[in-house]
Amino acid sequence: MNGADEQDAIAVAGIEKTYGWGGRAFKALDGLSLGVPQGCVYGLLGPNGAGKSTLLRIIAGLVRADRGSVSIFGATASRQSRRRLGMLIEAPAFYPFLTAREHLEMVARTSDSDTNARVEPVLRRVGIGHAADRKVAAFSLGMKQRLGIGCALVAHPDAIVLDEPTNGLDPDGILEMRSLIAELARRDGITVLLSSHLLDEVERVCDRVAILRDGRLAAQGRVADLLDGQARFWLSVDCPQLVLERLAGRADAGDGGVYVRIGREQAPELIRMLSAADIRIFEAKWVKPDLESVFLSETRKAAP
């Protein structure tokens, strides 16, 4: 499966990565291909060990892939092309003896950015302007997380890669982060690739998601399409048992009625068939699962 095309901000193709040797070898990524379209907020989901962090580290150039390629805005990943990315990989890591401002200035300088013009607005934007001249040693985890996002933003990136960006933030901070990420994509046109364990968060903020399982792509697409694809038809009827018998293998009892797994185009025919069988239908509706249900369904499938 290759989800990459020319419009992709970040594309990986056939990525393989194995850690260790011999009997201790662990395949973290197994021929993974996906594309992050420009301007979208793309969520990367997967259980622990699915390969999310390895993928982000390969994109960042921290780990070499055994096979496959990474391209950034159409160019093969290199120091030059990675300059178009802002990154916050895993936990934010800083020098405790430097201040927040010094960190941002360092990143801006090494990125050839107009340092003075960029640092102040970024400090304000991520909400640590009041602590700009404090040493990072005195920062809470949430403040470090904000500074990490500041470092990702300070060098005029065209795309940012965020690994668990809401880690360590309080509820207000999570709300702010969510609106910041949405603003980056909608207002500034910055592509955002983020990984998170907070499925509710991803569902709210992402346009597209990829679900990884055992280093492979289990599902990928627009959040709305993924949810639609697993929507089920729910019926409230006078004799649910009869419906379960007639639709054996395609229906389950639940929520006081019957869930039927059919395509949208089959719904009118189903209703006609039940009516013809003298089954009284009180209510019928499409029930979309939440992202958590889709995630669990995809990640619990047996690996091919």
Next chain:
Amino acid sequence: MTALFLSELLKLKRQPGVLFWGFLAVPAAALAFRIALEGFFLLRYGDFPQARTDMLVSAAQSLGIAGNPVAQLLYAIGVSSVFHVEYRFSTWRNLVPRAGRLPPLAAKFAVCLLCMAIGLGLTVVGDMMLNAGLGLVGDGGSRAPAQAGGVLVLGAAFGIAFLELATLAAIVATLTLLFRSMIAAVIPVFLAGITCAMAQAYFGAAIAGIPMPAFAADAARAWLFAGAEGAYGVGGVGTLLAWLLAAMAAGCLVFSRQPLNTE
């Protein structure tokens, strides 16, 4: 590259402990030791031990501190700290995506070389000022003014000491990158230095031909202060250069392939 270099300087400036003990303690200790020694002779015998010393040659000889195992231990701690800080705080992940792998290494190495050069410069200045001061305090005639040839000797001694320290820095940096640990880089270098010093004390010239950096630097210094006749000093400099280039190449190779999934 300039931005990376300035960033490394800033990091070092913000770690005064590393800056002092790693790079400035050696010239300070060398000067303090000389003052103590001269003071001892002055108090004990009423005169200074050296007679008619060319200030420049004396300064050149003071640069032999670069070959002292304890001085090398302190320099090794300084160099290893500069490289190890990125593993300690997991900050390679901030540097590598944007700056690549080799430019940050080059910036760190350049900062170490700059600090070592400043350290050697301070050693020279300290020695010359001490000699000038002692000339005023004691028998002025016993401290000879600088001779023109002394400048060349001083320049050459500075070059040898700098090359020896650069080689030390390259070896320590490579070990730090390889083992991601300060201890694993500093202790072997210190033990090797001590072993070489002891072997030299026991066996003298018999082992001078072994191509170790410590022997090579001593051979180059001995050649310089013996009047720079013959070619054996050039062999010492060549050995140091070979070690420097090999250690730099090994460091670049190790780091360019190193996975930074757990710094």
